[in-house]
Amino acid sequence: MDSVTQIVLGAAVGEAVLGKKVGKKAILYGAIAGTIPDLDTLVGNFFDTITAIEIHRGFSHSIVFAVLFAPIFGWIISKIESNSEATWKNWSWLMFWGLFTHPLLDAHTTWGTQLFWPFDLRLAYKNIFVIDPLYTLPFLFFLIMAMRFNRTDPKRRKYNRLGLIVSSIYLLVITPALKFYTFQKFEAALEEQNITYERMDTRPTPLNSILWTANIETDESFLIGNYSVFDTQPIDFYTVPKNYDLAADLADDPNLNRLIQISDGWYTFSEKNGDLYFNDLRFGNMDIEDPDSEFIFSYKLAEEHGELTATETEKEMTDAKNFLPRLWARILGN
Structure with missing residues (x-):
């Protein structure tokens, strides 16, 4: 805390x-x-x-x-x-x-x-x-x-x-009661949409316990959905590709495996301007309503002196300013 x-x-x-x-x-x-x-x-x-x-x-x-x-x-x-x-x-x-x-x-x-x-x-x-x-x-x-x-x-x-x-x-x-209640909602939504998945993880969104996020792992990708106890519409899930092929050459790297262990397997890779990034999905992205926004915990991977290094990406104050109003609106329901 x-x-x-x-x-x-x-x-x-x-x-x-x-x-x-x-x-x-x-x-x-x-x-x-x-x-x-x-x-x-x-x-x-x-x-x-x-x-x-x-x-x-x-x-x-x-x-x-x-x-x-x-x-x-x-x-x-x-x-x-x-x-x-x-x-x-x-x-x-x-x-x-x-x-x-x-x-x-x-x-x-x-x-x-x-x-x-x-x-x-x-x-x-x-x-x-x-x-x-x-x-x-x-x-x-x-x-x-x-x-x-x-x-x-x-x-x-x-x-x-x-x-x-x-x-x-x-x-x-x-x-814990809210976590159990919202977990059931996510389970029901996945069943209704005939989505087959390997595992699911839920957590509250920032600053509240009303709006919850679910990470769902499938064979090829991750699904992410949000649910507020005030929601009246069905839960929508958006897809985040794993992109594991981007780091195929690093599969046996010990430092990469340390990052994977830290993330408990909830991670993806992405490329930007020719650089490779490791994204920890457990903490969501900077804009709860924008699937394409940057992840809160993202690390630029690079090789220095023959060793893989990770550098956390810096966040701008404008990211938080844009995030909070949209978060509040989403807490109130869809």
């Missing part, structure tokens, strides 16, 4: 664990704990693109990381807050839950997380977008309400608990 959401979650968890004993400092250190796992993006700057992608949401988002580093961070905080009522064990417990709930939340996004690192297993339930105001804003509201009261006031814990409950219901009940 985005940094703001992880800060809010970490702060609320910190308050729940240690707020009664140390007050707002529990919120502060909980917020810090909630941001630490995403520092892996800074580490990724020292590596090539493919390695950086592999590092993200890996070790720092694992149970192992939380168990190993919570006592270390707890010890550091206990030295900084030497006059506090909280002990090293108290601070370590707060840091553990702040570090651990971060990847638990990320596991519900499309990118997922390697919670059980070092095992090569990425959990990605794909029931919430990485930025979802319906999850974050109510959560933030209750946290702010809790902060208005003294640490010993029962209302403080009440409001913080409400934030955790409301956000958890949305994450663990409402969005």
Whole structure:
């Protein structure tokens, strides 16, 4: 999830664990704990693109990381807050839950997380977008309400608990129910249109859980369809050719196979101005109503010093400006 959401979650968890004993400092250190796992993006700057992608949401988002580093961070905080009522064990417990709930939340996004690192297993339930105001804003509201009261006031814990409950219901009940409901709609549409397919994957579109996208793999191509719970018209699927022949000479390249593994097999190739691109289909394209628009995650492939490299294509601000109005219109139904 985005940094703001992880800060809010970490702060609320910190308050729940240690707020009664140390007050707002529990919120502060909980917020810090909630941001630490995403520092892996800074580490990724020292590596090539493919390695950086592999590092993200890996070790720092694992149970192992939380168990190993919570006592270390707890010890550091206990030295900084030497006059506090909280002990090293108290601070370590707060840091553990702040570090651990971060990847638990990320596991519900499309990118997922390697919670059980070092095992090569990425959990990605794909029931919430990485930025979802319906999850974050109510959560933030209750946290702010809790902060208005003294640490010993029962209302403080009440409001913080409400934030955790409301956000958890949305994450663990409402969005999975919407995913199940929309998945059935896509299945029914494919059956009605006599479309034979190998597998299907669904996810919410940006900033909401009302409009969902399905990726469907067939023998020769991928189909992509969108469905809003407000739709009244049948689902249309558009075709995206695999174009695997464009990279036939690279079939055995280890770096290409790393990209394929990262994408979980949801990928296509395309050519532009003589350059070859690897497109990760899991995150859709820049314009939800334009099948020919660029994919959000697309990598230019090139050979440097005898090795295949990948460079992520840059996105323009105008892409986002054009995307949001069309997204909103599509959320309201076809």
